[in-house]
Amino acid sequence: MKYRRLGKTELNISVVGLGTWQFGGEWGQQFTQDEVDAILDKGKELGINLIDTAECYGDHLSEQFIGNYIARRNREDWVIATKFGHHFHERFTRTDTYGADDVVKQLDASLKALQTEYIDLYQFHSGPDTAFDNDALWTVLDKQIQAGKIRHLGTSIGSNDNLHQTAASSQVNSQAIQVVYNRLDRTPENRVFPSCQEQDLGVLARVPLASGYLSGKYKPGAVFDATDVRHRHDADMVRRKLEEVARIKRDEVPEGVDMAQWALAWCLKHPAVTAVIPGCKNPEQVVANASAVDLVEG
Numbered sequence: 001m002k003y004r005r006l007g008k009t010e011l012n013i014s015v016v017g018l019g020t021w022q023f024g025g026e027w028g029q030q031f032t033q034d035e036v037d038a039i040l041d042k043g044k045e046l047g048i049n050l051i052d053t054a055e056c057y058g059d060h061l062s063e064q065f066i067g068n069y070i071a072r073r074n075r076e077d078w079v080i081a082t083k084f085g086h087h088f089h090e091r092f093t094r095t096d097t098y099g100a101d102d103v104v105k106q107l108d109a110s111l112k113a114l115q116t117e118y119i120d121l122y123q124f125h126s127g128p129d130t131a132f133d134n135d136a137l138w139t140v141l142d143k144q145i146q147a148g149k150i151r152h153l154g155t156s157i158g159s160n161d162n163l164h165q166t167a168a169s170s171q172v173n174s175q176a177i178q179v180v181y182n183r184l185d186r187t188p189e190n191r192v193f194p195s196c197q198e199q200d201l202g203v204l205a206r207v208p209l210a211s212g213y214l215s216g217k218y219k220p221g222a223v224f225d226a227t228d229v230r231h232r233h234d235a236d237m238v239r240r241k242l243e244e245v246a247r248i249k250r251d252e253v254p255e256g257v258d259m260a261q262w263a264l265a266w267c268l269k270h271p272a273v274t275a276v277i278p279g280c281k282n283p284e285q286v287v288a289n290a291s292a293v294d295l296v297e298g
Contacts, residue, residue, distance in 0.1 A: 001014050001016070001048060001290065005202075005274075006175070006274050007203075008019060008198075008199075008202075009151075009175050009176070009202065011079055011151075013049060013050045013123070013275050014047055014049045014050050014275065015276070016050075016275065016276055016277065016289050016290050016293060017050030017052065017275050018048055018065030018277070019206065019279040020051055020123065021054070021062065021277070023053070023055075023062035023065045023277055024057065024058025024062045027124065027168070031065065033065060036066070036068075036069060037073040039043050039223070039233070039280060040066070040185045042283035042287065044077060044289040048286070049079050050277070051267050052082075053064055053080070053083075053123070053172075054082055054083040054125060055082065055084055055087075055106055055109070056086035061080060065116050066111075066113075066114055067115035070114065075235070079120045080122060081121035081204070082113060082114065082121075083122070083123040083125035084097075084103055084107065084122065084124065084125055085097060085124060085125070085131070087143070089122050099137070101138040103137060104140060107150070118151055119149065120151045120152065121154045121176060122141070122150045122152070123154040124155045125156050125177060128158075129164050132164075132174075138173065141173075142173060142230065149164070152175050152177075153172070154176070154177065154196070156178035157177060157178070157179050160185065161187050162192070163192060163195060167195050167290065169195075169199055170201075172216075176201055176204060176274075176279075177201050177202070179192055179205065179206065180205075180289060181205040181206075181207075182210040182214060182263065182267060182269075183214055183243070183252075183266050184213065184241060184244060185207075185210065188203075188272075189270070193273075194272075197272050203272050204274060204277050205236075205268075205273055206261045206277050208276040208278050209260055209263055209264070209269045213245050214245060214260065214263040214273055215260045215263075216253075216258065217229060219242065220242040220243050220245065220246055238261065243281050258288065258291070260289070261288065261295060262292075264289060264292035265293075265295035268296045276292070
């Protein structure tokens with residue numbers, strides 16, 4: 001495994017992390033604690049130390065799985081990143097809750113679920129600019145840092161071209177940006193990444209495999225069933241993505257190289273990117289994701 005400093009924080013994180021949206025059940029699979037333990041144990045074995053989760057991945061369900069695991073392991077082995085701003089109701093249904101009064105309740109609920117006294121990176125979760133531009137919110141969050149509940153703040157931008165929230169990061173003491181970035185969507189390269197580099201912000205690239213389209217498993221014409229999150233995607237968009245993936249595989253991926261491994265390494269080669277946070281359903285996928293470091297220099 002390779003490690004990089006997360007922006008201006010003192011956190012040294014593995015360049016491949018563990019994305020855990022799937023633990024909330026919205027990927028079409030219900031996980032058991034044993035299955036989660038096996039995934040996290042494999043990550044630890046491979047040198048991964050970053051776990052990214054959120055309050056709304058199954059109403060703290062993902063956090064609970066992680067907390068039950070961490071409670072039986074060494075907390076200091078892990079950098080835990082979670083988020084605030086949404087309340088989960090049911091599959092793909094959320095209510096936005098970014099108020100200064102509510103954030104402490106959300107934070108305490110996450111700390112309880114994660115069974116930890118502090119969160120390494122607490123991220124504003126894909127909220128609108130009106131919610132972001134609330135001095136009271138960031139004042140309350142700063143008090144939580146002083147209280148030792150949070151080590152660092154971050155922003156998970158909903159639009160991967162949100163320069164407003166990225167550019168204001170240093171003003172609100174947000175030290176990392178999480179953004180959708182992959183070979184099919186290079187939008188952050190235009191405005192977000194230059195701002196991150198100027199401010200020395202860490203960058204976590206989410207959806208680095210483009211919701212699995214860049215896994216190399218699917219050819220043009222593939223159809224996803226109703227239990228798959230991709231079933232919700234526009235059919236014409238799916239067709240165009242799969243055709244583009246086929247072209248990338250033919251023209252850009254070296255012969256004999258696994259496409260998913262190549263796609264993760266492709267993200268990590270951008271100088272602004274600190275780490276990728278792909279999801280994984282089993283230990284075998286953790287191994288495959290971690291192997292991307294073999295294609296990354298330094």
